[in-house]
Amino acid sequence: MESIYWPSFFFFLFSGLACAFAVAVLLSSNIVRMAFYLVLSLGATAGLMFLAGAEFVGAMQLLIYVGGTLVLLIFGVMLTSQERFVVMKTWAGDWVKAFLAGGALLFILAYAAFSIPEWRGIERAEADAVEAQPSVTPIAMGLLGARTDDPDGSGYLLPFEIVSVHLLVVLIGAAYLARAKRSRSSLEKL
Amino acid sequence: MLSIPFANLLTEPVGVAHYVTVGAILFICGALCMATKRNALGVLMGIELVLNGANLNFVAFGSRYLRDDANSLGLDGQLMALFVIVLAAAEAAVALAIALNFYNNHDSIDVDRADQLRG
Numbered sequence A: 001m002e003s004i005y006w007p008s009f010f011f012f013l014f015s016g017l018a019c020a021f022a023v024a025v026l027l028s029s030n031i032v033r034m035a036f037y038l039v040l041s042l043g044a045t046a047g048l049m050f051l052a053g054a055e056f057v058g059a060m061q062l063l064i065y066v067g068g069t070l071v072l073l074i075f076g077v078m079l080t081s082q083e084r085f086v087v088m089k090t091w092a093g094d095w096v097k098a099f100l101a102g103g104a105l106l107f108i109l110a111y112a113a114f115s116i117p118e119w120r121g122i123e124r125a126e127a128d129a130v131e132a133q134p135s136v137t138p139i140a141m142g143l144l145g146a147r148t149d150d151p152d153g154s155g156y157l158l159p160f161e162i163v164s165v166h167l168l169v170v171l172i173g174a175a176y177l178a179r180a181k182r183s184r185s186s187l188e189k190l
Numbered sequence B: 001m002l003s004i005p006f007a008n009l010l011t012e013p014v015g016v017a018h019y020v021t022v023g024a025i026l027f028i029c030g031a032l033c034m035a036t037k038r039n040a041l042g043v044l045m046g047i048e049l050v051l052n053g054a055n056l057n058f059v060a061f062g063s064r065y066l067r068d069d070a071n072s073l074g075l076d077g078q079l080m081a082l083f084v085i086v087l088a089a090a091e092a093a094v095a096l097a098i099a100l101n102f103y104n105n106h107d108s109i110d111v112d113r114a115d116q117l118r119g
Helices: A006-027 A029-050 A055-081 A092-114 A124-129 A136-144 A157-177 A185-189 B014-035 B040-062 B075-106
Strands: none
Touching: A006 A029, A006 A124, A006 A185, A006 B014, A029 A055, A029 B014, A029 B040, A055 B040, A055 B075, A092 B014, A136 B075, A157 B075, B014 B040, B040 B075
């Protein structure tokens, strides 16, 4: 009996948490609980990213997704959670159709993934031989247009600039959309 | 090699296929969330789950621990995952603003009530 390979153990721990809480998000009809389960599911996914060697992406997942985007969503929940909107049940017929379609899709995707031999994982000795490389510097250089890991690869300076301007535009647009409307009477008083 | 599938799950390293399966489960939960939830914020949460599943696939295909180096996406996978995270943040901000506007105008957050454009 071989000893347990601990990265695999933690993979199954985190993936079990991520999938269980994702299913809990789907099955829960209480919006507040859904938000909480979503936080836990995304946090467990960050653990999976750390296990795959993408520590910078995992940290950004925790900082931006769990710390930023989900807090935004929870603010939305708090602003709209009147009594009658906290629990909204889904019709039973929708559940049946959804589970039929979802189950079929999941079966096809999982079957396709495991039918490719190269995707089933590498040997244990091979995995032990992989040297851990910090990914922060190559990612930063890649975003600035200079690839240190792959001389032939293309940099990402233009997409980086586009995405930063896009984020600025989107935040201004969101602030404009969500601003408090000044009513006509208060305008007339001015 | 054991004849029983999944018998050596804990003693062997996992591969891309395991990550892709987890990503598929997250994706399907998110897609079903989008389809079945009646609360607009629940639909938003479904979108977050879908993007997260896609992100996990990008990271898995770029990882050096899961498959041979020659065919892996390398750093491109991680860079794409970062772009997805940023775009998800932008999308959540706009969608939340739209949902709040809808709530202010209709006094409801039920997506089934948003049928004005039926004509």
